[in-house]
Amino acid sequence: MANRVIHLFNGFLNPHGGSESEALALAEQLRAHGEVKLWATSSRSPAALRETHGIERITLGQAARGRLGNAADSPSIPDGGTYVFVGAHWRNRLWPLVVPAPQRLIYVFNTFHPKILPLTSQHPPLLRWPKTEYVFISEFQKTLLDTPGVIHPSPIDIARFTPAAQPHRRSRPVIGRLSRDTLAKHDPEDLALYREWMAAGADVKLQGASCLADQIEANPHLELLPEGARAAVDFLRSLDVFYYRTGSHVETFGRVVFEAMACGLPVVCHRRGGYANSIRHGENGFLFDTTQEAREIMQRLLAQPLLRAKIGAQARRTVESLYSRSALERRAQFYHGHAMA
Incomplete structure (x- = not known):
């Protein structure tokens, strides 16, 4: 049976950042359909943010122990399935070489940095990951990058973001x-x-x-x-x-x-x-x-x-x-x- 877990990666650096908010909202949306695990790709991800949202941080030691099957340490690492990178990427990282390869690799392009395109489309020869599938967050962005992919607006919880219950009564707008x-x-x-x-x-x-x-x-x-x-x-x-x-x-x-x-x-x-x-x-x-x-x-x-x-x-x-x-x-x-x- 195919691994159904979606592993979602982000730097998770700023509790108020747009990229972080998008990653968390996407995870919430996808959990209605299956298991989702969150991973911080940055070593500077605040512990409080990770604890609040159940985000784990990958270290090379964890990944290597998991690859070697060291059950004593029981490291938690991405273990195949679908890897979704939201505004983060795997350049200059060693852990992708020692964790199980994903069945699908999805990159959510939530910013405009053309130089990241080759970083996410061209993998190191030893990596052996599948071809990257791209998700763009607007037609504007897809046109600028001129790259095949689907367009998904950044997820927003419109049950939370709603108009004020009472009309404003102010002398100054x-x-x-x-x-x-x-x-x-x-x-x-x-x-x-x-x-x-x-x-x-x-x-x-x-x-x-x-x-x-x-x-x-x-x-x-x-x-x-x-x-x-x-x-x-x-x-x-x-x-x-x-x-x-x-x-x-x-x-x-x-x-x-x-x-x-x-x-x-x-x-x-x-x-x-x-x-x-x-x-x-x-x-x-x-x-x-x-x-x-x-x-x-x-x-x-x-x-x-x-x-x-x-x-x-x-x-x-x-x-x-x-x-x-x-x-x-x-x-x-x-x-x-x-x-x-």
């Missing part, structure tokens, strides 16, 4: 964004927009923005929060409009945009990103190319609460369609189908 706390996630031109929106009567809340503290002056209507200060769903529910543009970082999917849409928020996003394929401008969200376009879109939304509600409701319906039960079933069968045959 709240514009916000959420990201990792790094300058690459922020566009310098947005600082001027934040000042303008506060002057126009809005509050601005930015989580994952402590890196901007020395670039924008303090303001009673500005809140800069470090990464992970509040649970993502709670933070998003405290907003009226979600705004998103990155700096040097390219969002090949942008799961936080979809989480905001799932929470019933109108999203105003820069057009460069995988999320753009799912946003129909003026219907379920807004896309802009220039700072002036962002300024004009936000002026409309701040002046029209009913427009915010209408666009937010359509955003929620879009995400419900994207993550419908039937859609999730089809994606899960991709991972389990061959191994269960």
Whole structure:
């Protein structure tokens, strides 16, 4: 009988990271159909994160003992089945040479680093692993990489990310964004927009923005929060409009945009990103190319609460369609189908 276990690998470095969140959400989705084991490929994976989610860390000693059949130590190692790497890869690692080869090898390409493509498609001669099957998280990414593969949107728990139970009753609408706390996630031109929106009567809340503290002056209507200060769903529910543009970082999917849409928020996003394929401008969200376009879109939304509600409701319906039960079933069968045959 074929080994039905799916072994899912990620660096598991950052409890608030998008890649980690995607890996954990994918594991939860796949567990409805079979056994899934989680593995940290980085030696710097925090123990607290591993303990919380039942993640194991592979060491060469473990792998070698398992290969030699040393039952005294009972090492836990990947033992065949389907190996799914989510944003992690096996370059310069010794353990793949001493663990059982997988029956299937799947790489979830959740970022845009073209140099990783040959690293994951060309295996060392001694490895003898099967050909890599690719999963891309957006049409945008697949087109950029020009490589055969399937497209599966990064999994999101839309039963958890839902609109606030009660409509907001505020004199000042709240514009916000959420990201990792790094300058690459922020566009310098947005600082001027934040000042303008506060002057126009809005509050601005930015989580994952402590890196901007020395670039924008303090303001009673500005809140800069470090990464992970509040649970993502709670933070998003405290907003009226979600705004998103990155700096040097390219969002090949942008799961936080979809989480905001799932929470019933109108999203105003820069057009460069995988999320753009799912946003129909003026219907379920807004896309802009220039700072002036962002300024004009936000002026409309701040002046029209009913427009915010209408666009937010359509955003929620879009995400419900994207993550419908039937859609999730089809994606899960991709991972389990061959191994269960």
